[in-house]
Amino acid sequence: MNSPESRFREAxxxxxxxxxxxxxxxxxxxxxxxxxxxxxxxxxxxxxxxALFILLVVATxxxxxxxxxxLPSGAPTSTTPSADTVDVSVLPTPPELWSAEGVxxxxxxxxxxxxxxxxxxxxxxxxxxxxxxxxxxxxxxxETSWSRSIGGGVVGLLYADDDLVLARGYGLVQALHPxxxxxxxxxxxxxxxxxxxxxxxxxxxxxxxxxxxxGDVEPPEVLTVDPMxxxxxxxxxxxxxxxxxxxxxxxxxxxxxDQLLVKSTGALHAxxxxxxxxNWHLRFGAIPESYGRAPLLIADNLVxxxxxxxxxxVVDLADGQDVWRRSVAExxxxxxxxxxxxxxxxxxxxxxxxxxxxxxMRWSEPTSRASAxxxxxxxxxxxxxxxxxLEPSSGALIWQIxxxxxxxxxxxxxxxxxIAAVAEEGILxxxxxxxxxxxxxxxxxxxxxxxxxxxxxxxxxxDGVLIxxxxxxxxAAYVGDTG
Amino acid sequence: xYQQVCFELTRLATALVGGSEAExxxxxxxxxxxxxxxxxxxxxxxxxxxxxxxxxxxxxxFRVRGRREGLEVQAVFDPDPQDxxxxxxxxxxxxxxxxxxxxxxxxxEGHTAVSAAHLMGCRPATVRRxxxxxxxxxxxxxxx
Numbered sequence: 001m002n003s004p005e006s007r008f009r010e011a012x013x014x015x016x017x018x019x020x021x022x023x024x025x026x027x028x029x030x031x032x033x034x035x036x037x038x039x040x041x042x043x044x045x046x047x048x049x050x051a052l053f054i055l056l057v058v059a060t061x062x063x064x065x066x067x068x069x070x071l072p073s074g075a076p077t078s079t080t081p082s083a084d085t086v087d088v089s090v091l092p093t094p095p096e097l098w099s100a101e102g103v104x105x106x107x108x109x110x111x112x113x114x115x116x117x118x119x120x121x122x123x124x125x126x127x128x129x130x131x132x133x134x135x136x137x138x139x140x141x142x143e144t145s146w147s148r149s150i151g152g153g154v155v156g157l158l159y160a161d162d163d164l165v166l167a168r169g170y171g172l173v174q175a176l177h178p179x180x181x182x183x184x185x186x187x188x189x190x191x192x193x194x195x196x197x198x199x200x201x202x203x204x205x206x207x208x209x210x211x212x213x214x215g216d217v218e219p220p221e222v223l224t225v226d227p228m229x230x231x232x233x234x235x236x237x238x239x240x241x242x243x244x245x246x247x248x249x250x251x252x253x254x255x256x257x258d259q260l261l262v263k264s265t266g267a268l269h270a271x272x273x274x275x276x277x278x279n280w281h282l283r284f285g286a287i288p289e290s291y292g293r294a295p296l297l298i299a300d301n302l303v304x305x306x307x308x309x310x311x312x313x314v315v316d317l318a319d320g321q322d323v324w325r326r327s328v329a330e331x332x333x334x335x336x337x338x339x340x341x342x343x344x345x346x347x348x349x350x351x352x353x354x355x356x357x358x359x360x361m362r363w364s365e366p367t368s369r370a371s372a373x374x375x376x377x378x379x380x381x382x383x384x385x386x387x388x389x390l391e392p393s394s395g396a397l398i399w400q401i402x403x404x405x406x407x408x409x410x411x412x413x414x415x416x417x418x419i420a421a422v423a424e425e426g427i428l429x430x431x432x433x434x435x436x437x438x439x440x441x442x443x444x445x446x447x448x449x450x451x452x453x454x455x456x457x458x459x460x461x462x463d464g465v466l467i468x469x470x471x472x473x474x475x476a477a478y479v480g481d482t483g
Numbered sequence: 484x485y486q487q488v489c490f491e492l493t494r495l496a497t498a499l500v501g502g503s504e505a506e507x508x509x510x511x512x513x514x515x516x517x518x519x520x521x522x523x524x525x526x527x528x529x530x531x532x533x534x535x536x537x538x539x540x541x542x543x544x545f546r547v548r549g550r551r552e553g554l555e556v557q558a559v560f561d562p563d564p565q566d567x568x569x570x571x572x573x574x575x576x577x578x579x580x581x582x583x584x585x586x587x588x589x590x591x592e593g594h595t596a597v598s599a600a601h602l603m604g605c606r607p608a609t610v611r612r613x614x615x616x617x618x619x620x621x622x623x624x625x626x627x
Contacts, residue, residue, distance in 0.1 A: 004618045008590040011575040014568060016591075018502030022489035023510040029517070170590075192615060194596060210596065210607075212615065247607035250597060265607070 005170045085402045088426060091440040092482070097465065098142030099476040100126075103135050123178065124460070124467055126475055127157045127167055134167045134174075136181060139467075142477060146181035150174045158198035159205070164227055166205070168195040173207060175230060185230035189223075196220075196248040199255040201273040204233045206260055210248050211237075219246045220264055222271060234276040241267040241283050254296045256317070261296055261303065268296075268305055270320060280320035284311065297335035297343075302356065304335040304343060312345060314356060324359035337374040339392050344379060346370050351381055353395055363395035371422075373411040378432060380411035380419055387411075387421040387430060399435030403428065410458035414480040420466065422458050427468070429480060439482060441468060488530055489513075491592075492537050498587040499541035499580050508544070512536035534602045542580045574624035578617050585613035 103126045123136040123145055134157065135147040150167050158166040158173065164184070165176040171193045175184040189195070192212035199206045204224045211218040221237045238246065243266030252263035259279065260271040268282040284307055297304040302323060305313040312333065313325035329348035336344040336351070343356040350366040367383035374380075378398060379390040384406055389398040405423035412420045414429060418438065421428045427441040442454040460467040464481040489509065496505035512533060516523055523529050575583065581603070588599040589610070596607040596614075603610065 004621060005590050007571055007621065008575065008586045008617075010568065011571050012498055012587055012591040014572055015498055015501070015575075016494060019494055019497040020502050020506045022493040023506050023513075025489075025513075028510050028514050192611065192618075194611070196595075210611070212611075247597060250595065 003170075085404060086428065086437050088404070088428070088440045091428075091437060093441060094429070094439045094466075094478040094480060094482050097140075097477040097479060099474060100137055100142045100144070102473040103137070103475050124475070124477075125157055125160050125165060125178075126469070132169065134165065134176060134181070136178070137475065139477070142475070145179075148176055148181040148183070158195055158207070159200060161200065164200070164205070166198050168198075170194075173198075173230075175227075187225070187230050194248075196250055197253055199253070199260065200227065201255055201258060201260075203258070203274045206255070206273065208248055208253060208262055220248045220262070222260065222262060222276065224273075224276060236271060236276040236278065238262060238264065238267070238269050238278075238281075240278070241269075241281055243267055243283060249294065251295050254298060256298045259317070261298070263296060263305070268303075268315075268320070270317075282313070282315055282320045282322075294333050295335070297338065299338045300356075304338075304345070304356075306333040306335050306345065310347075312347070314343070314359065323357070326359055332369055332371070334371075336372045336379070339374065342393060344372070344374065344392060346372055351379070351390075351395075353392065362393075365390060365395050365397075369406075369408055371408040371410050373413075375411065375413045375419055376416055376432060380421070380432070382408040382411045382421045382423060384408070387428065389432065389435060401428070401430065401435060401437060409455065412458065412461055414461055414466065415464055418481060420459065420461065420480070422455065424455050426455060427459065427466070429482075441466070441478060442470065488533055491530075492533055494592075495534060495584065495587060496537050496541065498591070499538065499583060500544055501576075504544065508537060508540050512540050531602045531604065535604045538580060538584045538603065541584075545580050570625060574621050577624065578620060582613045582617040582620070585610050586617045589614060 122139045124139050125134065125136055127134045132151050133147050133149050136145040137143065138145050150169055150172075156168060158168045160166070160178060163178060165178045167174045167176065171188065171190045173187040173189065173195050175186065176182065177184055187207075189209065190212060194210035195207055196210060197208045199208075205227045207223045207225065208220065209223055210220050219237055219239045219241070221235055223235050224233045225231060226233055246264040246266045249263050249265060254261045255273065258273045260273050262269045262271060266284050268284075270279040270281065271277065272279055282305065294306040297306075298317065301317045303315050303317050305315060306328075307313070310327055310330040310333070311325060312328045312335075314323040315321060316323060328345070333347045334345060336346060338344075338356055341355055341357055342362065343354050345352055345354070346367075349368070350364055351370055351372050352364045353362040354360060355362060365381070365388075367381055367386070367388070370381050370383035372379060372381040374392060377392070379392040379395075381388045381390060382405070385403060387401045387403060389400075390396065391398055401421075403421075403423075405421075405425045405428075407424035409422040409424060410420075412422060414420050417432045419430050419432050421430060425442070429438040429440070430436065431438060454470050455468065457469055459469070461480065464479065466478045466480045467475065468478065469475050492509045492512070493505055496508040499505075500508055513523075516529070516533060516536065575586075578586070584603060585599060588594045588602060589596065594602065596610045600607040600610045
């Protein structure tokens, strides 16, 4: 019998055969123009902008004529103002090593974009797509080494190392041999289990699972299995926290010193990786309004816990006691890094430096929707429409590039003096020491049936080579260091 | 910005109200968004806003038509009595719009419960509850 998931997919495949072409934008605007309430404000603004543009053109022409007649002979008649925004169309594209088309992708199933997750033994693993496959590409040629159908609507890889690749589907975990794709073992958890993350410790493979629900919210559980055969070693249900919302947060958990830190929207649990015993838990407050990814940051026996709902906590790793916590602006809350006594974090309003021991604010820089990284001795911030390098201890601006990129993904090092500023619209390579833009990727792609820009996620960078997953299903490798 | 979301909105609208009305649903919600101060550009998160708007507009039309009536299977699928897919399509079309939206976003578009919840403006547990209810109703309607 088909699973419920596959039956829904079959039904939607049939329904979407009748999907119309999306309505054009101009007729929608035209509706507003002829609406009985009169011209829509957006239309009025557009008309006003047009009138203003004509006025500016006329004024400029008059000014130019006047200036030309009054300047002394031999002086420049006019100067073109330097463009503040990087023109990506004139930038070179880095040399392409290889490209693989349509890896794991069919049709318009945009949610199942390819995910490049790890490179081990010279292979690049890509998962996703309605073909429900995991594919291993040769890292030097891009040729398919193996491809394995998993079923169950693969949405990503859970884990990969030298001797184990774990794929997840709806209600299942599939273990594969990393070099051959051979099935090692398979766990059928049930269609309503959601494998969120996996970690491997000396104790086994820890699978973080959201549990089935029957009207009530069920707390998540950690299932630890033997990596050799998938047999159960221990299971811990993360109950005991009186909170109405305990969904696991993707990329929110961590394994550190044989302690498993599992983050849900309502609490952070610290588990002994060997036994599954809960050492401590930290409860969060309100029911979250947003569910962004916000990884933990662990250093010097402290855990920095960013919560997209608008709170940042620093707790003692040993006992979970608060060192300090504060409300932050909701949005892209992330702990960027720790530099000496300085914690650098982002929230919905910008990027900030605070004393990690006390929480005292040292500096703030407004940058909305930012992704930031400490690279060498600078703080690189990719935000809405700009790339900035800041001096981390003071937040002082070193250089800034204005771009047309809006959807920031990451700032990454290609080599010590070359960084990749990654947004969904494209990738810019910038020399870190000078702020000079060297090349760009993916900026000529036009929005199609895919949401967002052409870049699906932050690339994998290894030995100066960038492996990029595009939203149309293509995966390509580029030589990042073109100097 | 519209070009980036129009295909996703149209697919969702087709799953919720059928192909014949999908275009009008999308045009209606986009026109409403344009009437807001700042238009589409003024929205903090335009994509979730528009997806929620498509779901709400579809719910409104669903209520008008009557829950029992649902969508006409014939409108989207040539019915062959021998074809098992006829019953499947009919059962899916009779699901309430939010349950159908959850199954569409998760099982077709490939979202996790967390990202689908973000788009639908509810909690992940609510999405999983919608999926649970949709599974149960689909099973009941198909007499399993």
